[in-house]
Amino acid sequence: MAAMDDTHYGCRELKATERPLVAGLVERVPRDAALLLRVAGAHREGFTGWYFGALEDNRRLAAVMCVGEHGVHVLGERRAALRAMAEAQVKLQGLNLGGPTKQHELLGDNESLGAFWEVFRGVKGRTLVADHLQPLLRxxxxxxxxxxxxxxxxxxxxxxxxxxxxxxxxxxxxxxxxxxxxxxxxxxxxxxxxxxxxxxxxxxxxxxxxxxxxxxxxxxxxxxxxxxxxxxxxxxxxxxxxxxxxxxxxxxxxxxxxxxxxxxxxxxxxxxxxxxxxxxxxxxxxxxxxx
CATH class of the missing domain: 3.40.630.30 (Gcn5-related N-acetyltransferase (GNAT))
Incomplete structure (x- = not known):
């Protein structure tokens, strides 16, 4: 991820027809940086959740949240885009998932999720239950x-x-x-x-x-x-x-x-x-x- 980035990112929910943007981002980043997202198939047809992303010039997807039944996969290729996406979610009061437990799980490579979490941890109305680092070995x-x-x-x-x-x-x-x-x-x-x-x-x-x-x-x-x-x-x-x-x-x-x-x-x-x-x-x- 670039150390300095003054690009303007537009952050919004993605349309169903924009799923190829998610697949394109997954293919651009290192394979193992999107490992759990790939395993969950969150970038493919058949994913029943929804997407919120940070777009450069409303065309190129630089960061995305894939919001599914079992958690939110966070992925980005630029730190600034991940922070912009988190700022937008904080303003929206973040992750309106509903459900009986009101529990929300964020998952991702620490390079992506760490940048997002630096900002999103300030969201109001959410209590931190756990924050775990998970080693990936080969x-x-x-x-x-x-x-x-x-x-x-x-x-x-x-x-x-x-x-x-x-x-x-x-x-x-x-x-x-x-x-x-x-x-x-x-x-x-x-x-x-x-x-x-x-x-x-x-x-x-x-x-x-x-x-x-x-x-x-x-x-x-x-x-x-x-x-x-x-x-x-x-x-x-x-x-x-x-x-x-x-x-x-x-x-x-x-x-x-x-x-x-x-x-x-x-x-x-x-x-x-x-x-x-x-x-x-x-x-x-x-x-x-x-x-």
């Missing part, structure tokens, strides 16, 4: 041996639905401060069933005890994101065991010819991932507001 050379001989990983089956339902619910309650097992149990169950049916839900084990759940999320034909990682309380201090599960995840047949990225919810998971041959790559951010 798979480097696989170690010769697993960090732990006690760990293994499997692709979840339908018989493990209850386990996945509970542990992924724990993760959501911890990371998003909303427990889907209480707020939307039917939808949460359906989401778990769909992930298992697609062969994308992983379970890490120590013998017959679950030590980790994680989800494989395709980014493109060549890249997979290892995401939504949750480690039960009893295993949080067992970094070598968690690293061993992630090591075996990398060895799964479906990932053999893929570039693998890993989004860690916190530094402890990132440290365990480094034991499995992942190296730091970028930093993402997750901000939760209520009001």
């Amino acid at each position: 798979a480097d050379q696989l170690p010769d041996t697993a960090p732990s001989k006690r760990a293994r990983v499997t692709v979840a089956t339908a018989s493990e639905l209850r386990l996945v339902y509970e542990l992924s619910g724990e993760r959501e309650a911890h990371e998003r401060h909303l427990d889907p097992r209480r707020t939307h149990p039917g939808a949460h169950r359906a989401a778990c069933e769909a992930t298992i049916a697609a062969g994308r839900q992983l379970v890490g084990w120590e013998e017959d005890k679950p030590a980790l759940v994680a989800e494989l999320r395709p980014v493109d034909d060549h890249t997979t994101l290892l995401d939504r990682i949750w480690v039960p309380v009893a295993y949080r201090s067992r970094k070598r065991l968690v690293g061993g599960a992630l090591y075996h995840a990398r060895r799964l047949r479906g990932l053999a010819d893929k570039d693998v990225l890993l989004l860690a919810a916190d530094a402890a998971i990132a440290e365990a991932a480094e034991l499995a041959g992942f190296i730091p790559h970028r930093t993402y951010r997750h901000v939760i507001l209520r009001g």
